[in-house]
Amino acid sequence: MSYPDDRKYTKEHEWVLIENGKAKMGITNHAQEELGEIVFVEVPEAGKEVSAGDTVCVVESTKAASDVYAPIGGKVVEGNAALEASPDLVNSDPHGEGWMVLFEGFSEDEVQGLMTAAEYTEYIS
Numbered sequence: 672m673s674y675p676d677d678r679k680y681t682k683e684h685e686w687v688l689i690e691n692g693k694a695k696m697g698i699t700n701h702a703q704e705e706l707g708e709i710v711f712v713e714v715p716e717a718g719k720e721v722s723a724g725d726t727v728c729v730v731e732s733t734k735a736a737s738d739v740y741a742p743i744g745g746k747v748v749e750g751n752a753a754l755e756a757s758p759d760l761v762n763s764d765p766h767g768e769g770w771m772v773l774f775e776g777f778s779e780d781e782v783q784g785l786m787t788a789a790e791y792t793e794y795i796s
Contacts, residue, residue, distance in 0.1 A: 672700050674792055675766055679785035682794065685742045686766065687782060694777050696742055697770040698730070701795050703762050706732040712758045714750025714771055721745065721774075723781055728771050730761065743781040745774035 674680065678688040684702035688695045703709065711731040721727050721741040728739035728750075751770050754760060761769035786794060 674699065674788040676788045678766075678788070679742070679782055680788065680791035680794075681740070681742045681785055683740050683742075684795075685739060687742045687785060688770075689782060692775070693748060694743060694745060694774040694782065695770050696727075696772050696774065697765055698739055698761065699791070700765050703765045703769075706730060706737060707734045708732055709758045709761045712751075712754040712761060712771065714752070714754060715747045717747055717749055719747040721747065730758075739771060741772075741774075742785060743774065743777045745777035748773040748775050 678686045680686050680699060684699045685696055686699055709730055709732045713729040715727055722744040723741055725741045726738040727741040730737050730739055750772055753768065754771065763769065
């Protein structure tokens with residue numbers, strides 16, 4: 672699988688995409704493959720302030736429950752409500768409709784400090 676070049680990645684297998692001054696995040700295809708079938712996703716409430724490394728979501732799969740960490744700090748604008756009814760979107764489209772959180776008020780320096788798609792691909796190989 673090739674990873675989209677338009678976003679940045681973490682060693683904890685999250686991705687960040689900057690669009691229109693906001694940062695959208697989710698977990699990578701590699702992460703969803705490791706987790707297996709996802710049956711529940713708990714997303715944060717709008718307005719929650721997080722720092723990089725804070726737990727921002729909880730994902731439950733048929734294998735285990737796992738924390739998802741904020742790749743960057745900022746204020747939650749929105750959690751992906753579609754995941755409540757269809758947590759399997761994280762499995763079927765982890766880099767698209769399976770996104771988890773939208774942030775604002777983040778640091779561009781934090782984003783630049785994350786891995787590129789090429790670096791992430793090398794990291795997981």
